[in-house]
Amino acid sequence: MNKLTFIIAVLLLAVLSVKAQDSPFQKIMKKEIGKINKADSLSQFQQSANAFSRIAELNPTEWQPLYYQALACTFQGMNHKLTPDKKDEALAKAEELVKKAEAISADNSEIIALKGFITMAKVSADPAGRGQSLSGQALAEFGRSLAIDSKNPRALALMAQMEAGIARFFGSGTEKACSLAKQSMAIFAAQDEEALTAAMKPTWGKRIAESMSKSCE
Amino acid sequence: MKLYFTILIFFTAFAASAGTKISGIVTDQKGEAVPGSNVYIKGSYDGTSSDVNGGFSFETDLSGKQVLMVQALGFKPQETVIECNGQTLELKIKLSGSINLLTAVTITAGAMEAGDEKKSVVLKPLDIVTTSGAMGDITGALLTLPGTSTVGNDGRLFVRGGDASETSIFIDGLQVGNAYGSTASNVPTRNRFSANLFRGSFFSTGGYSAEYGQALSSALALSTVNLPLRSQGDVSIMSVGGGYTQTLTGKQNALTASANYYNLAPYQSLVKQDFDWEKSPESWDSEISLRHKWGNAANGKAGFIKAYFHTEGNRMTIWQKIPGDNGRGDRIQLRNRYSYSNVSFRHSGKKDWFFYGGLAFSHNSDALKRNADPLRRTNQLAHAKIVAVKDFSPRFSLKNGLEWFVKAYSETMTDVNRTRNYTDHQLNHFAEATYYFSNRLIMVAGVRSGHSSLAEQVWMTPRFSVAWKLDHQGQFSFAAGKFKQLPEEKIRVAQNNLQNTAATHYILNYFIVNNNRTFRAESFYKIYDHLVTYDDAAGNYSNFSQNGSGYARGMDFFYRDRKSIKGTDFWITYSFVDSKRKYAAYETLVQPSFAPKHNGSIVVKHFASALKSQLGTSWSWNSGYPFSNPNRTGEMQQKTKMYSDLSISWSYLPRPDIILHVACSNVLGRNNVFGYRYALQPDESGAYIGLPVGQGAKRFAFAALFITISRDKNANQLNNL
Numbered sequence: 001m002n003k004l005t006f007i008i009a010v011l012l013l014a015v016l017s018v019k020a021q022d023s024p025f026q027k028i029m030k031k032e033i034g035k036i037n038k039a040d041s042l043s044q045f046q047q048s049a050n051a052f053s054r055i056a057e058l059n060p061t062e063w064q065p066l067y068y069q070a071l072a073c074t075f076q077g078m079n080h081k082l083t084p085d086k087k088d089e090a091l092a093k094a095e096e097l098v099k100k101a102e103a104i105s106a107d108n109s110e111i112i113a114l115k116g117f118i119t120m121a122k123v124s125a126d127p128a129g130r131g132q133s134l135s136g137q138a139l140a141e142f143g144r145s146l147a148i149d150s151k152n153p154r155a156l157a158l159m160a161q162m163e164a165g166i167a168r169f170f171g172s173g174t175e176k177a178c179s180l181a182k183q184s185m186a187i188f189a190a191q192d193e194e195a196l197t198a199a200m201k202p203t204w205g206k207r208i209a210e211s212m213s214k215s216c217e
Numbered sequence: 218m219k220l221y222f223t224i225l226i227f228f229t230a231f232a233a234s235a236g237t238k239i240s241g242i243v244t245d246q247k248g249e250a251v252p253g254s255n256v257y258i259k260g261s262y263d264g265t266s267s268d269v270n271g272g273f274s275f276e277t278d279l280s281g282k283q284v285l286m287v288q289a290l291g292f293k294p295q296e297t298v299i300e301c302n303g304q305t306l307e308l309k310i311k312l313s314g315s316i317n318l319l320t321a322v323t324i325t326a327g328a329m330e331a332g333d334e335k336k337s338v339v340l341k342p343l344d345i346v347t348t349s350g351a352m353g354d355i356t357g358a359l360l361t362l363p364g365t366s367t368v369g370n371d372g373r374l375f376v377r378g379g380d381a382s383e384t385s386i387f388i389d390g391l392q393v394g395n396a397y398g399s400t401a402s403n404v405p406t407r408n409r410f411s412a413n414l415f416r417g418s419f420f421s422t423g424g425y426s427a428e429y430g431q432a433l434s435s436a437l438a439l440s441t442v443n444l445p446l447r448s449q450g451d452v453s454i455m456s457v458g459g460g461y462t463q464t465l466t467g468k469q470n471a472l473t474a475s476a477n478y479y480n481l482a483p484y485q486s487l488v489k490q491d492f493d494w495e496k497s498p499e500s501w502d503s504e505i506s507l508r509h510k511w512g513n514a515a516n517g518k519a520g521f522i523k524a525y526f527h528t529e530g531n532r533m534t535i536w537q538k539i540p541g542d543n544g545r546g547d548r549i550q551l552r553n554r555y556s557y558s559n560v561s562f563r564h565s566g567k568k569d570w571f572f573y574g575g576l577a578f579s580h581n582s583d584a585l586k587r588n589a590d591p592l593r594r595t596n597q598l599a600h601a602k603i604v605a606v607k608d609f610s611p612r613f614s615l616k617n618g619l620e621w622f623v624k625a626y627s628e629t630m631t632d633v634n635r636t637r638n639y640t641d642h643q644l645n646h647f648a649e650a651t652y653y654f655s656n657r658l659i660m661v662a663g664v665r666s667g668h669s670s671l672a673e674q675v676w677m678t679p680r681f682s683v684a685w686k687l688d689h690q691g692q693f694s695f696a697a698g699k700f701k702q703l704p705e706e707k708i709r710v711a712q713n714n715l716q717n718t719a720a721t722h723y724i725l726n727y728f729i730v731n732n733n734r735t736f737r738a739e740s741f742y743k744i745y746d747h748l749v750t751y752d753d754a755a756g757n758y759s760n761f762s763q764n765g766s767g768y769a770r771g772m773d774f775f776y777r778d779r780k781s782i783k784g785t786d787f788w789i790t791y792s793f794v795d796s797k798r799k800y801a802a803y804e805t806l807v808q809p810s811f812a813p814k815h816n817g818s819i820v821v822k823h824f825a826s827a828l829k830s831q832l833g834t835s836w837s838w839n840s841g842y843p844f845s846n847p848n849r850t851g852e853m854q855q856k857t858k859m860y861s862d863l864s865i866s867w868s869y870l871p872r873p874d875i876i877l878h879v880a881c882s883n884v885l886g887r888n889n890v891f892g893y894r895y896a897l898q899p900d901e902s903g904a905y906i907g908l909p910v911g912q913g914a915k916r917f918a919f920a921a922l923f924i925t926i927s928r929d930k931n932a933n934q935l936n937n938l
Contacts, residue, residue: 047253089319092319129733
């Protein structure tokens with residue numbers, strides 16, 4: 001009896017101490033990253049944005065909270081329930097945040113890929129008015145992101161989407177788009193999501209890659 | 218063992234007792250719920266978001282005095298001091314609105330913007346290149362906007378009853394001298410600068426900011442592309458010439474160099490011309506532009522420096538018939554050399570300071586030979602400008618600027634070695650305050666003062682504007698101001714001590730943009746004073762005075778729709794101008810030749826995906842130009858037939874990096890007449906013989922192939938716009 005309690009207590013302590021290795025920052029980041037990866041409504045994204053904003057305020061030298069707050073705003077800016085004005089408001093906020101993140105971490109493939117994602121969202125808010133002028137910018141941003149990290153699966157998947165759009169418009173082959181989507185899928189499939197989340201590294205975008213590769217089949 | 222249990226129990230008990238529950242509701246000042254606001258304890262991770270009904274609830278382990286922070290988009294952050302002692306707190310938070318520049322009201326009176334970001338935009342940068350009938354000319358595209366009149370034998374911008382000299386043109390805030398190519402009279406000119414250079418423009422048809430001066434009617438401010446997207450080479454092969462542009466980009470800087478050559482001779486030898494060219498217009502130009510940026514705005518300090526150099530040469534020789542004479546007429550030979558350089562900077566510093574300014578220099582030299590009489594004209598303009606803007610709060614900002622201009626002009630009759638010239642130094646200061654009463658009400662007030670060394674005159678001009686946003690998307694703005702401008706070079710050189718001419722503007726504007734539909738209505742009243750009058754004896758001016766006056770009043774409408782018809786973007790413009798003035802050689806108060814009463818245009822662009830093409834058409838129309846017929850008493854007693862021009866264009870993109878563009882103006886072949894020239898002396902029967910002033914050719918057809926060479930094959934020439 002005594003022994004058993006002792007063992008349980010020791011085990012408990014061990015578990016607690018393993019957990020304690022994570023700083024409060026890492027702990028709350030992991031929790032919120034888990035939430036945003038599951039979020040699919042405007043209010044959930046707003047909750048995520050608010051949570052990351054609180055974290056960013058306490059950790060002004062970390063780029064990840066700003067990055068995720070920007071990501072939450074971008075998802076809001078892509079929600080079809082919003083009016084074009086509200087979409088632009090959310091995307092302007094996302095742009096502001098991503099600039100702050102860039103000021104902390106320059107030449108970061110993930111941040112630049114997110115910039116391109118925001119540009120894409122701006123295009124989808126007003127395709128007729130912005131398509132011609134901004135799609136070039138989005139392509140260039142994904143290009144820059146991939147120049148830094150050629151294995152960034154998000155930049156690959158989004159770039160594949162852009163390339164597919166161009167191919168559809170010009171009636172040309174989708175080989176380029178599909179090969180990008182395939183590369184992206186392979187990287188997503190091989191990634192250790194838990195390890196990445198533990199390192200606070202982005203893991204989102206798998207669904208985009210999946211729907212891209214599905215359309216290639 | 219007991220100890221363990223005690224500790225465990227103690228900890229859980231402690232955790233339970235230390236929690237303070239904070240709940241409540243977030244509303245705006247009117248009591249409406251604010252959902253999605255961020256509610257948290259400052260300096261901690263403890264917090265939550267308000268729900269759909271503005272309600273929130275969370276727990277914290279913190280104790281004692283804490284600051285509860287509430288933030289929401291569109292509202293000022295609010296701090297509340299709370300006491301956490303384990304007891305549940307019930308709070309009512311009322312947020313007050315903050316100024317949101319993205320959605321707040323903007324002044325739209327007199328202003329028409331082309332850009333990508335702002336709401337008050339009427340054109341996109343791309344529109345300037347793709348408006349058919351404009352043939353890639355910036356002026357041509359702007360002439361499809363309200364408040365302008367097409368004057369086909371001139372080609373420049375005429376705004377609301379004002380002549381072309383009443384519009385000043387700026388590139389990156391700095392004035393451009395001789396922005397239009399030199400030409401012979403009644404031969405239309407073009408803007409010298411390629412539309413591809415600019416990412417945005419601000420075109421004001423009146424009531425503009427104190428930042429601009431020396432323009433009675435209008436200011437056109439063009440801003441150049443910041444950093445191009447990628448390194449690329451652009452080849453253009455056109456029916457009238459060709460060119461190459463190379464762009465090199467780095468992380469923080471970029472270099473663009475281009476060279477172009479144009480010659481209308483091959484085209485004009487194929488298509489019958491109504492003008493009698495001895496030597497068709499031929500020109501070359503070359504440009505270099507350098508850009509460098511630094512910092513990141515998020516760090517508080519960031520800036521941009523741009524340097525731009527443009528140089529070009531043109532030549533042409535034309536014969537112009539003399540009314541009442543059967544010969545070939547006057548031979549006019551023109552050689553032009555022009556250079557413009559512009560170095561500008563922008564810098565946003567700490568504590569909400571923002572600085573911009575720069576230096577620009579234009580040099581234009583014309584060697585003109587009318588029959589055997591040579592004339593050399595040189596016009597130089599230097600402009601230095603520095604502006605400081607301070608945002609004292611999100612509501613209030615103050616702009617202060619200092620400008621210095623040197624304007625030098627000379628005319629030499631080279632055969633007799635007779636020269637007339639002048640140099641004028643102008644010092645200007647302007648100050649402008651912007652105040653947001655709320656997101657729906659904005660007021661801007663400014664004053665511009667100046668001094669001219671040549672006119673020995675000091676002046677001060679007030680400007681004022683206010684805008685009010687209604688409950689729906691629409692908004693009203695009102696603008697008023699006084700504007701001064703020294704007379705044109707060719708007049709000032711004959712009489713150096715001429716003073717400022719003056720205009721007063723009143724403008725009322727309604728603007729609404731909703732879901733890709735834009736509607737704009739504007740009425741205006743403009744009073745002219747101290748206009749220069751003179752006697753004109755075949756181009757020799759004498760007997761100057763500044764007793765001229767006039768007015769222009771009217772209204773204009775603009776409707777743009779990118780939604781109603783799928784894949785189609787169109788705009789319709791109608792402008793009514795009632796203008797009379799006594800100025801130049803006019804003896805009485807009359808409607809000037811360049812101010813048709815009714816003006817309209819329709820521009821349609823259709824994107825045909827199946828054809829990989831953009832098809833465009835534009836129709837421009839006015840009710841006719843007044844002219845003086847010396848066979849009748851009085852002046853400006855007659856009016857030409859109405860003007861009408863239907864243009865079409867087709868842009869075909871077989872691949873992302875290739876654009877094939879074909880365009881034709883006046884496809885219906887209408888014989889437009891812009892006025893009549895009369896013989897100076899009556900013939901034997903006592904009648905003055907007249908000749909119509911018409912078009913250079915019935916139609917102008919244009920074809921071009923634009924090829925872009927870049928590492929990724931998706932780039933084309935339109936990408937940077």
